[in-house]
Amino acid sequence: MGVPSTPASNAIIYLTYGAFLILGCYVAWRLRNQSKLEWLSSNRTQKGVPLALNFIASGECARAPTLRA
Template identity: 90%
Template sequence: MGVPSTQASNAIIYLTYGAFLIVGCYVAWRLRHQSKTEWLSSNRTQKGIPLAFNFIASGECIRTTHCA
């Protein structure tokens, strides 16, 4: 199987970005009436702060450059 051209690769990437944008906007529109606390603990197991501490303790901030 051959390597796709640059134009084909870009088309696949941007169509995927577009699909994620559409799905994200749809989910945000559907959940627009939730409060902040309902959204942070939507699985009803943890609140926002313990969830953030778990994220930090998991080492994700060490592996990425996006954490402060």
């Protein structure tokens, strides 16, 4: 298999963008009756310290960006 042409690549990218837009609009429409308090309480499922420890344990803090001249 070869590399897809530029128009084919653009078609794949924009179809993916469109699918995500439609999916996002559908989820927003389904959750439109949810109150602000319900949304905020569902967002705070993990406290700050365990979340920070998970972030450190994943190795994200160890990956320093390398600058090349």
